[in-house]
Amino acid sequence: MTIETIYNTFLTCSAVCTDTRKITKNCMFFALKGDNFNGNTFAEAALDKGASFVIIDEKQYQKSEQYILVDDVLKTLQALATIHRKSLNIPIIALTGSNGKTTTKELINAVLSKSYITTATIGNLNNHIGVPLTLLSMTKATEIGIVEMGANHQKEIEFLTHIALPDFGLITNFGKAHLEGFGSIEGVIKGKSEMYDFLKAHHKTIFINKNDALQVKQVGNYKNTVVFGSQTQLLKAQPYISIAYKNEIITTHLTGTYNYNNVSVAIAIGEHFNVSTKAIIKAIESYIPNNNRSQIVKKNGHHIILDAYNANPTSMHAALSNFEQLNNTNKVAILGDMFELGNEAKSEHQAIANYANELQIEQVILVGENFNTTTKHDRISYFKSFEDLKSKFDTFSFKDQMILIKGSRGMALERIMELL
Missing domain, CATH: 3.40.1390.10 (MurE/MurF, N-terminal domain)
Known part of the structure; x- marks a missing residue:
């Protein structure tokens, strides 16, 4: 057949x-x-x-x-998705990056859905199976498709773009993620930039952050770009970020200055597709993160930044930097191992441990075998596993604290919520 x-x-x-x-x-x-x-x-x-x-x-x-x-069966699923994508004849926006993909995708969807019928990747179904499933979930009613693409090795983004055939694309950032598969940060840049390679080859549109010198370099002198980064201004992040935009102040439910760029690109895409300023602002302000991604949860007097969906050296460093800058005192950072770092695992975990030790954070707790094998700092508490931490959790006297919880998905550190 x-x-x-x-x-x-x-x-x-x-x-x-x-x-x-x-x-x-x-x-x-x-x-x-x-x-x-x-x-x-x-x-x-x-x-x-x-x-x-x-x-x-x-x-x-x-x-x-x-x-x-x-x-x-798999190749048939992928081929079917491409045929369906062509038959729909609608704009497809694709995005990838080391950090913030899913949050950015959700923000873009929130903005565009104010004016269009959209279909976006559900959760993080962003691989060689998830991308075809996303495309095949689009119907004749869909007016814009938003497809998240993940990768942990070279040529994966290239493969996914040839399935989805996007008209627009962006890269959230280049970071130290999946080093085991990419080999190095240079490998990450090359692998993620396969998004740009496809868009350039097919004369499609790139959304580019003018303030990200590395991305600007990768895009080069390609003319078919939509530049963002000057339409908005970050005002504060205590703990939620507030942004100035067209003489208005957008108050978000997002924590961390690292989310500023994610909001900025969603605004730029909204503008490009002629979503009204009022609708853009309402969409951004209404978006509430979930699924353990930069959630702020209040429990038993604690303010908890629950960011336990995933972690890599870049996102961990950003989360710690942001956490230190919060005005709250009596802060606790509970960090779990970062996975898929290959030969860089030892040095990257040591670097994070050293950085956490330098910060003005009252208490730091590191969990996992990788962190446990680093050179120890006296002011940091180390635990080989979650079970090890759980057995000794009662020795900590947490009371009315600001707590950051962050680690790779395999660590499942959201379980700490049950202990507080």
Whole structure:
């Protein structure tokens, strides 16, 4: 069966699905494979639960015309997404970067959805499976698509851009993330800049922060750009950031000066798509972060900056710097290991430990095997694991404190909330 025929069949379905636990009536199920599962074995169950068709790549599971046999389910999903993207004929905005991708995507969506019907990446489904699923979730009603793209090695962004075929793109920043896969910060810059390479090659539009010299250098003299960074001014971040914009003050629910650029690009994109100033301001002010990303939570007298979704050396340094600048006294930073740093893990964890030791933060607690192997500072408390910290948590007398909680996803430091 040709991919065009499969696409015509897809158009008769209500949605696509890759998980039998989330089957919806009349969906098309893609029997993807993973390290520990074979989706082909779930094809029959998907039909029993209401799927209209299942895409499989192992002939022994084919039992009726509802089973569509292909050479490779994943490649079919990706090819189908590109065909669908072309058929929609709508502007697609793609973004990547080392830090702040998901928050920026949510801000852009909040702004554009004031004037358009938008479809954006759900959560951080930003890889070789998530990007196709995002595209296939777009309908004829969608007026603008917003696609987040993540990567941990070279050529991944290049691959994703050729699936999504974006008309507009941006990179939030270049940072020390996924060094294990990229090899170095230079590798990160090269890998993320594959976004720029695609946009330039296809004469598409780049949104560029004029205040980020590294990005300006990567874009070079390419003319089809929308420059931002002068429309707004950061006023304060105590703890939420306030921004001056067109003789108005935007008061956000975002903490950290590092979120200023994320807001700025959302405003620039809103302006480019002719969203009114009033609607832009309302969208930014109404956006409340969640999912452990720069959330401020009040609990038992504590003000907690819960930023435990992920961490890398760049974002960790920025979070600590911002935390020190807050006016509050009696501050505690609880930091967890940063993953995917490869050969740089030891030196990067040592650098963060050294930096935290220098700051005017009353108490620093480091959690994880990487932090535990660094050269120790007397004023810092070290724990090999979360369980180790949990067993000794009662020895700390926390009372009415400002607490920063940050670590990589694998550390799951949001569990500390249960201990406070």
